[in-house]
Structure formats: C-alpha cells, structure tokens
Amino acid sequence: MTAETNTGPMIGQRHLQTFLLFLSIVVNYMAKFNAGVAVVAMTNADNANPNFPEYDWNEMERSYILSSFFWGYIMTQFMGGWLCRRYGARITMFVSTMGSALLVALIPWCVSWGGWQAYCGIRMAMGLFQGFLFPCIHAHLANWCPVQERNRLGALANTGIDCGTLVAMFASGLLAASSIGWPGIFYVSCGVGVLWCILWWIFGANQPKESKFIGEAELNYIETSINSSRKAEEAELKATGPIPVPWKAIWTSVPFWALMITRCCQSWGYSTLQTEMPAYMNGVLLMDMKSNALYSALPYFASWIMAFVYLIIADILLTRGIMSITGIRKSVNSIAFFVPAAALIGVSFLDSTQKTLAVVLMCTNVGINAGSTIGSTINTIDLSPNHAGILMGIVNTAANTVPILTPLLVGIIVKDDHDREQWQIVFIISAIIFCVGNIVYVTFGQMVNQPWDAPDFMDKQRSSNLQEVGLSKALEAQQSEKVEEAKRKESEAALEKNESNETGGTMEN
Incomplete structure (x- = not known):
C-alpha cells in the first residue's frame, strides 16, 4: 500500500x-x-x-x-x-x-x-x-x-x-x-x-x-522534495566534481550568439512600445490622459492572457508528439516576431481618426509577442542545462542594455511628437529589427545540448590539446632527427672526400 x-x-x-x-x-x-x-x-x-x-x-x-x-x-x-x-x-x-x-x-x-x-x-x-x-x-x-x-x-x-x-x-x-x-x-x-x-x-x-x-x-x-533533488545533484557533483565554465566555447558558439541577438532584437521592439506608447497615443492619436491610461494598459492585459495560451498550446503540441521542441520554439518565435512587426508598420500609418484600429494593432503586437518567452527566452536551457544560469546572465544583461538605446533613438528621430511620419520611422525600424532577429534565430538557433555543456568537456579539450601538443612535439622530434641524420651523413660524406683527397695526394708523391 x-x-x-x-x-x-x-x-x-x-x-x-x-x-x-x-x-x-x-x-x-x-x-x-x-x-x-x-x-x-x-x-x-x-x-x-x-x-x-x-x-x-x-x-x-x-x-x-x-x-x-x-x-x-x-x-x-x-x-x-x-x-x-x-x-x-x-x-x-x-x-x-x-x-x-x-x-x-x-x-x-x-x-x-x-x-x-x-x-x-x-x-x-x-x-x-x-x-x-x-x-x-x-x-x-x-x-x-x-x-x-x-x-x-x-x-x-x-x-x-x-x-x-x-x-x-x-x-x-x-x-x-x-x-x-x-x-x-x-x-x-x-x-x-x-x-x-x-x-x-x-x-x-x-x-x-x-x-x-x-x-x-x-x-x-x-x-x-528539495533535499532529495539536492542529494541527487550533490551525488552527481561528487562523482564529476565542479563543472568548469567553458568560456571560450560559449563565446565562440554560433547558437549562443543567435540567441543573444534574437533577445536583443525582441527587447528593442518591446521596449519601444513600453516607453513610447503613451507619448505616441497622446501626440499622434490625440488621446486624453484617461483614455491613454486605459488603452496603454490593454496591450499588457492581452500579453498576460496570451502567455497562458501559448503555454497550454505548446504543452499540448509537445506532449502529444505533434511537434518537436525545435519546431515549437522556431514556429512560436516566428509568430511572436513577424506578426508584431507587421502590426507595428500598420500602427505607423494610422491617425487620430483610427484610434480603435490603432489600439487593436497594439494589443495584437504586445499580446502575440508574449510567445517569445516559449520561443527563445528559455532556449538557454536547451543549449546548456549545466550553464543555463551563466547564459541567462549574459543574455539578460545584453538585452537590458537595449532599452537604454531605444528612447535615445526616438529622441533623435522624433522632434515633434505630433508628426506621424517621424513616428513611422521609429516603428518601421523596430519592425525591421524584429524580422532580422527572428531570421537569425531560425537560421542559426539550435534547441539541443551543445557539446560544451558536457561536464567533462574541458577535460576532453585538455586531453585533446595534450594529444595535439604531444603529436606536434613528436613531429618536431622526428623532423629534428631527420635534420640531424642529414647533417651526420653530410659530415661523413665530407670526411670521406677529404680522406680520399689525402690518399690521392700521398700516392702522387
């Protein structure tokens, strides 16, 4: 029982x-x-x-x-x-x-x-x-x-x-x-x-x-529950020892760079809306503060709801074997980037007579973009469960550098916040960055453990390096022996020649 x-x-x-x-x-x-x-x-x-x-x-x-x-x-x-x-x-x-x-x-x-x-x-x-x-x-x-x-x-x-x-x-x-x-x-x-x-x-x-x-x-x-999990981790750690961080392998990994570029591109588009939406609604759509408050908040309500929708759909597709984790990540990320890119361009061509459509497109933008969490945010775990924290720290720092730049770019481009054409440039740039980020991810991103995730990766690399060094030294020694042998033969030949010349001279005398 x-x-x-x-x-x-x-x-x-x-x-x-x-x-x-x-x-x-x-x-x-x-x-x-x-x-x-x-x-x-x-x-x-x-x-x-x-x-x-x-x-x-x-x-x-x-x-x-x-x-x-x-x-x-x-x-x-x-x-x-x-x-x-x-x-x-x-x-x-x-x-x-x-x-x-x-x-x-x-x-x-x-x-x-x-x-x-x-x-x-x-x-x-x-x-x-x-x-x-x-x-x-x-x-x-x-x-x-x-x-x-x-x-x-x-x-x-x-x-x-x-x-x-x-x-x-x-x-x-x-x-x-x-x-x-x-x-x-x-x-x-x-x-x-x-x-x-x-x-x-x-x-x-x-x-x-x-x-x-x-x-x-x-x-x-x-x-x-926690102790049983930690005991298993401690037993593994005791057997393998602390896992060293393969910094060189991480920084030269193409899938890791694809992930970091993708997260920075997502941060660009999302932060543009987070910081600039109230100014755009006030300047171009001519909304008063109360309307601005309601409609600025609606997209994030949509995002909150869509986060659960994406989670349920992805879970069904994965558990029923309909799609692989690679297919889910890249498909969801493509939807989460391409649809908001189109919505941003659409918003940029609307004016104060089309407030409702503008709000719908903004809700679509932020709501659909919620899929980027499943699409790419947690890709660090796919690449390297052992170093996921390190990867997240690097990626998160890079992605949070982007919101420093987006408002500054808006300040350079938008001199009059009532000028719709100036805002069009801002939104079109964000849309292009969204598309570029996803293309990089779909092309170079991977959803499998990288070789450098292995606990013994550094040991194998050192062993491989030692073998290469040993082989190199052996080749050098072999080459050195050949050179010495050639010098020895040359010296013997010269000595024999001298002896021959001396013998010939003695006979003539």
Whole structure:
C-alpha cells in the first residue's frame, strides 16, 4: 500500500511566498514604467490635471529620462546574485524594493529644482536597486518550491511582469488626471512599495524552516522534495566534481550568439512600445490622459492572457508528439516576431481618426509577442542545462542594455511628437529589427545540448590539446632527427672526400 504524501494545506506558505514575489514584481514595475505616462503629464498639463507644474522638456530630454533607469539596472544584475547568496533573499529584496520606493517619492521635489537631470539621476539610482530583484526571486523560488511545483509556482510569480506593466500604465494615467495630479503617480508608487516591504518583512523567510507561520506537514513536504533533488545533484557533483565554465566555447558558439541577438532584437521592439506608447497615443492619436491610461494598459492585459495560451498550446503540441521542441520554439518565435512587426508598420500609418484600429494593432503586437518567452527566452536551457544560469546572465544583461538605446533613438528621430511620419520611422525600424532577429534565430538557433555543456568537456579539450601538443612535439622530434641524420651523413660524406683527397695526394708523391 503506497503512502500518500502529505503536502500540508491546499493554500500554504509556499503559495504565500509566491504571491509576495508576484507582488514584488508588480510594485517594482509600477515604479519602473510609470515614467512613460508621467513625462507626458509633466510636459503637457492640459492633457492631465492643469493645476500642477508643467515642464518644457524636448523629446531628447524626455528620452534621457526614459533611458536612465537602465543605466543603473544593467550594472547590478550579477551583484544581486552575490548579495542574495551572502545575505539571503529576505533582506536583499527588502533593501531593493525599499530603496526604489523611497527614491521614486523624491522625484516631484527634486524635479522642481533639478529639472530633467535630477529625474535621470533618481531613475538611474532606482535601476541600481532594482537590479538586485530577479536574481533574488529565482533563488527564493528554488528554496521554497517543491521540485514538482517549481514550474507552476515560478510561472505564477513571473506573471507579475505583465501585470506590473499593465498596472503602471493604467494607474499612472488615472492618477495624473485626478485631483492629486502627476505627483500622485510617484507617491502612490512609493506607498505600494513600502506596503509590500512591510508585508515581506512580516511574512517573508529565506527558507521554509525560518518561517514562523508554516505548518509541520508543509515544511516536511517542501524540505523532503528539495533535499532529495539536492542529494541527487550533490551525488552527481561528487562523482564529476565542479563543472568548469567553458568560456571560450560559449563565446565562440554560433547558437549562443543567435540567441543573444534574437533577445536583443525582441527587447528593442518591446521596449519601444513600453516607453513610447503613451507619448505616441497622446501626440499622434490625440488621446486624453484617461483614455491613454486605459488603452496603454490593454496591450499588457492581452500579453498576460496570451502567455497562458501559448503555454497550454505548446504543452499540448509537445506532449502529444505533434511537434518537436525545435519546431515549437522556431514556429512560436516566428509568430511572436513577424506578426508584431507587421502590426507595428500598420500602427505607423494610422491617425487620430483610427484610434480603435490603432489600439487593436497594439494589443495584437504586445499580446502575440508574449510567445517569445516559449520561443527563445528559455532556449538557454536547451543549449546548456549545466550553464543555463551563466547564459541567462549574459543574455539578460545584453538585452537590458537595449532599452537604454531605444528612447535615445526616438529622441533623435522624433522632434515633434505630433508628426506621424517621424513616428513611422521609429516603428518601421523596430519592425525591421524584429524580422532580422527572428531570421537569425531560425537560421542559426539550435534547441539541443551543445557539446560544451558536457561536464567533462574541458577535460576532453585538455586531453585533446595534450594529444595535439604531444603529436606536434613528436613531429618536431622526428623532423629534428631527420635534420640531424642529414647533417651526420653530410659530415661523413665530407670526411670521406677529404680522406680520399689525402690518399690521392700521398700516392702522387
């Protein structure tokens, strides 16, 4: 008779931790992406609440503001993992979110005397703090999620990305048009961030055994599942030893470069919409702030829903053997890149009389692009399960460099945000980059473990190098012997000739 595993309550502390991680992404994304709406309200008071200051910032200055967050963000990606290992996710995420929340509250006061430069400085500092976030989230999930629930709980936590972007767009527009005006965007973002920190400090725990609220049954269930998995990993590690990172092989791998180029291209198109959509809707489509808020948020609601749709479809195709993992990845990625590229070009030719169609195309763009997660984001696991974390760190850093550039390009191209032709250039460039990225991925991308993923790859390479060196030395020795032999024969021949000449001379005398 098989004993039934007691997993504790149906909704337990592991679910609460997952929900807190979901909320952490939401509140941090609110602080991260509220600038897209805020700069529109701050530079066009008539479009929001006119009782608050208006600033005369040109498109380039607005672009610096939108870009500045990522100046700091890319600098602390790897540091976040180190801090989490040293101090734990609880304190690191608390500092990350609290620091970002307090900084965002300073913006209304600092901008009044420091202008757009102060705004840039604060957003850069926010990026430094938020760079710690995702390494901590992944580490916390690893400590709290039973192995068999890891994918499900991890996916639920990461839906905070789309939800946070949605809330940032929608809430920011409503707040800017309300009685508290555009400063309210920052104060509310600060408030929800501080509230999350309080909840996290009370309920968050680095590991299940540190939680004051977890039941014994759930604790045993989580620890048994994780420990059994870790014992298997430790046994493998003991047998093979630590797996060295084959840096040279990674940086010379064509499939890895194809993945990195693809992720950068996806980041280009997606970040263009994230940061510039409110300005485009206000300038070209002539939407007021409330309408802008609703319609700016709708595409991210579509993305949130489509993420689950893609997941279900891909699971059915794979489990029923209808398509291979290579076919699924490349097909889904092609849909997620080519369709948004066409939608971007379509949007660029619409004007204020075609608002509904513009919103539909934008929802199509962002919603269909949600498939890029299945299409290419998790391709790191296909290439190298043993080095997936290293690959993700490199790719994620490169992809997060792109949002620094996209607003700056918009600032160079768009001098008048009411000029539809200038926006056409921006959207067509993004569409071309989408297409190029997918062509590279379909042509050179691979969904199989690379030779350098093998634990003994470096040993084999060293052995091969030693064999090559040994063969080379043997050839050199052989060549040297031949040269010496030739010299010896030449010397003997010369000696014989001299002896012959001497003998001939003696006989003549």
